[in-house]
Amino acid sequence: MYECPNCGGNLKFDIPSQLLKCDYCETIKDPYEVTKEQDAEENDVFDVTIFTCPQCGGEIMSTDTSAAEFCSFCGASTILSSRISKENRPAQIIPFKQTKEACKKAYIARMKRALFAPDDLKDEKHIDSFRGIYMPYWSYDISQEGPVHLKGEKSYSRGDYTYTDHYDLSGQIDANYNNLSYDASASFADNISEQIAPFDVRDKKEFTPSFLSGFYADTSDVDSDLYKNDAIAIANNTSYDNIRKVPAFADLKLSCTKNSFAMTTTFHTYCDPPYRVMYPVWFMSYRKNDRVAYATVNGQTGKVAVDTPVDPKKYMIGSLLLALPIFLLLNLFFTIKPKTVLAFAGFLAVFSFFIYIAEIAAIFRRDGHHDDRGYRYRQSIKEDGSKSTKKADDSIPLKDLFSFSRTDKSYRMGGAFSAVLAVAIAVLIWLLNPISDLWYYAGTILSFLGILVTVMDIIRKYNVLATRRLPQFDRTGGDDRA
Ligand SMILES: [Zn+2]
Numbered sequence: 001m002y003e004c005p006n007c008g009g010n011l012k013f014d015i016p017s018q019l020l021k022c023d024y025c026e027t028i029k030d031p032y033e034v035t036k037e038q039d040a041e042e043n044d045v046f047d048v049t050i051f052t053c054p055q056c057g058g059e060i061m062s063t064d065t066s067a068a069e070f071c072s073f074c075g076a077s078t079i080l081s082s083r084i085s086k087e088n089r090p091a092q093i094i095p096f097k098q099t100k101e102a103c104k105k106a107y108i109a110r111m112k113r114a115l116f117a118p119d120d121l122k123d124e125k126h127i128d129s130f131r132g133i134y135m136p137y138w139s140y141d142i143s144q145e146g147p148v149h150l151k152g153e154k155s156y157s158r159g160d161y162t163y164t165d166h167y168d169l170s171g172q173i174d175a176n177y178n179n180l181s182y183d184a185s186a187s188f189a190d191n192i193s194e195q196i197a198p199f200d201v202r203d204k205k206e207f208t209p210s211f212l213s214g215f216y217a218d219t220s221d222v223d224s225d226l227y228k229n230d231a232i233a234i235a236n237n238t239s240y241d242n243i244r245k246v247p248a249f250a251d252l253k254l255s256c257t258k259n260s261f262a263m264t265t266t267f268h269t270y271c272d273p274p275y276r277v278m279y280p281v282w283f284m285s286y287r288k289n290d291r292v293a294y295a296t297v298n299g300q301t302g303k304v305a306v307d308t309p310v311d312p313k314k315y316m317i318g319s320l321l322l323a324l325p326i327f328l329l330l331n332l333f334f335t336i337k338p339k340t341v342l343a344f345a346g347f348l349a350v351f352s353f354f355i356y357i358a359e360i361a362a363i364f365r366r367d368g369h370h371d372d373r374g375y376r377y378r379q380s381i382k383e384d385g386s387k388s389t390k391k392a393d394d395s396i397p398l399k400d401l402f403s404f405s406r407t408d409k410s411y412r413m414g415g416a417f418s419a420v421l422a423v424a425i426a427v428l429i430w431l432l433n434p435i436s437d438l439w440y441y442a443g444t445i446l447s448f449l450g451i452l453v454t455v456m457d458i459i460r461k462y463n464v465l466a467t468r469r470l471p472q473f474d475r476t477g478g479d480d481r482a
């Protein structure tokens, strides 16, 4: 903690003034003037307390020693165990701009539109559990400077011949791409950081540890090189696009193609050593059984991202209320033949079947962290810190996904069965073509029941998709720094 020079109270970062403010006597201090001995700038590390969740192993750190009473990653309400440690000093930080009140307001406004969300998500007490966490990022600066030579071709036909003109293009490139930043925390899913991006880097300040006072920070555990090639590719492709934009080059076929490594040489692309930065995020978790949902608010811009599960009861009532008037209206304008209704039920069943399959595939991708490089990176690091040769993947093999006997209920596909049955009934009755209309009505009712079962399961699956697996961090313990 940072002691108030006036009363010995706790100085915390105050968002409205962007300065440190004492809890008790309201003394104001410049963050750069307040340091602990160990915070001295020559050090590339600073002192922190690391809090570890006994349930999931998730870690956050703070410059404060007061107890943390819940875990932001798995939502457990439990006193986190703490230990003193040292953490790598980031180069820069964007301090919080959005107060907790503003963050809560933005979240509540968003949830007003989520009609079918469970009530807990709108509960005042729960909303108060938003926690200010600085997220670590790696930032890359890239420069391109020097002469560029490209070959171009243009082909055209005249009569029976194809002519090709060759061009030699040369010029000078002088481009800078600064502050390309990538989420450096393996516990903070990449898709969350994408949803609340971008941060305005013009607010970046030189880091000093007292900025963290009153907040938490996530530890950074992703290697600095992980995103280097991505950053270089962005620079290369952007420069390439800019060259293409020159009207004279528009219809030329260039010797150097987009997304190729050759561009790095052609454009003299150079990546400075990456540096650590910290960006502010308001973070809240919502736990239901063995799933967890996150709400995040960009602590600088106020942009909101929420995993929003659906309350099945609310949803069914809502859709019934919507379906009834539509049905009655249709009845007013058309004479609906029983055969048409049955056909409609059949199509609806096919449709719900495909939605179901698409949903399962999406859950599979998400829970396997197939699109989260930071997570997969950590999975690939062995206990002793060396890289594992094992594929970084704890996901389910694809063949298991299409098995009906899986024990993991998130992937079980039983719900698709009733849609298939509904289609079968509709087709069968259609083919038999019975004389009595009663058959069509009975068939329609059965089909709709089948669809209903599938739809209920779609909602359950949707909730799986809208939430996340409880995290399990297998931290190697001790000091994370290499
Ligand atoms: Zn004071």
Ligand SMILES: [Zn+2]
Binding pocket: 053, 054, 055, 056, 057, 058, 071, 072, 073, 074, 075, 076
């Ligand atoms: Zn936890």
